[in-house]
Amino acid sequence: MVSRNTLAALSSAAVLLTALAGCAPADESGPSAGASASPSGAACATGALDTQTAGKLTIGTDNPAYEPWFKDNKPNNGQGFESAVAYQVAERLGYPAQNVVWAQVTFNNAIAPGPKTFDFDINQFSITPERKKAVDFSSPYYLVRQTVITTKGSKIAGAKTLAELKSAKLGAQVGTTSYQAVNEIIKPDAKAQVYNNNDDAKAALVNGTVDGIVVDLPTAFYMTAAELDNGVIVGQLPQVGVPEQFGLVLDLDSPLTGCVTQAVDQLRQDGTLAVLEKQWLASTGGAPELS
């Protein structure tokens, strides 16, 4: 006669065993529980996912965390585009702000194969086929926009519309979406100048050989903040070509990939991501939209 206690003990032992199996080193090829398959709603138990720390969601990002993606190098203040996105995703997964833990993970460690110390990492990671071999990506939470930058005192520093850029001499790196954006969206009167790389384009901008250059938004923020003495972001251009996509990074075959992707998809569909983009990149970040 098996008592109820024995059953309970047996079942808890089974749970323990599965938990142990779940903690097994990543290089032991365990059965991946259909990570890439889109899970049913039931699989994403709200607030009770198979996370690093039970009941908590650990989100990784690099230190320092730059503006406008984070604010004051404090990912946990919910300010800055990526911090805001991270908390929204956590919310969707059923982890309110007090259950979110931040982990410092360098950019290269997050993308390298091997065991991870986070549930997901948010750090302006472009989704590429090469990286997909090493880690899992959620669906994209941001499509990179092309941005016009210039220096203070340039004739286009105050431009608000695309029409005002028509008469400007613009430059971009060869073979990039940025160059495409100059030709297909701005269509300047003077032929665009083409450079081997963004450093050459930047040098031409500093020299005054061109009035402005087009780079992608992350580069624009970095250049105007760190590389140019008096760099100014003129504004973001409408989407063109095949934009780069930023995705959340998860461990390869992580059981959470499906649920996180689902959360990001919901945020995109209900317009939350667009609102956050406008709030943190266009207005606070200082990259207004040119139309």
Next chain:
Amino acid sequence: MSTEFHQPSEIQRGRTAYRRRQTIRSVLLAALSTAVVGVLLAVAVTGAPGWDRVKLSFFSPDVAVEWLPEILEGLWLNVRLLVVCAVLALGLGLLIATLRTLRGPVFFPVRALATGYTYTFRGLPLIIVIYLMAFGVPGLRLQGTPGVLVLGGAALIITYGAYLAEVFRAGIESVHPSQLAAARSLGLTYRQTMRHVVLPQAIRRVAPPLLNDTVALQKDVGLVSLAGPIDAVRAAQIGVAQDANYTPYIVAGVLFVLLALPLIGVTDWVTLRAARRQSAGS
């Protein structure tokens, strides 16, 4: 001058006919062997296992047609730049070579400067000169700085001027000293001697290598695209990047060869003429 009709002898006519037959035979043989080699090459290339893929990504007619206008527009820039740079570089080379061959201790600094210039700019990679001119000079923020195209052209002229100067100098030094002595003994000044006796012979002698360097310059003018302007190769690169297909490079390559043909033809003709003149009478 005799006015009677000249009739070659029987033997001479036989010789002529024989030579004609030989010529026809050798032309036919050459055509046959060319055809054989061509067929073999075609079979080897098109029979390769990856030919279909290569054909798709290097010889796609649609892509070629799509990007031809842009590449031609870029080539027009190459041509204009080539003409201006070639003329100015030849002038500069001649000037430097003349300075290097000046005689007399008074001119030592001039000779030293000219020598230093040729040593430096023959050793310095062209790309670095272009970067210095096209990115460095505008950074000085001087009033009236010319555009990057002019600055890039100047970099080409400076670099190629150094090569051409050495060619000219070789020509000048190859003129026998007796020519100089004869000219001076006729009472010509040094300048007149250079102008009327030495330089005409020198330039005629080094015409082939001069033209050869001009052909090389034709390919290098495209490097000005580093500074922003779009030349033929750059236009092709943009096409390659947008279509993920290498056909535009092939188009640009063919256009460059076509552009070089007349210049190479002139070089060959000049070389041949010089050889005929030198061996005249032998």
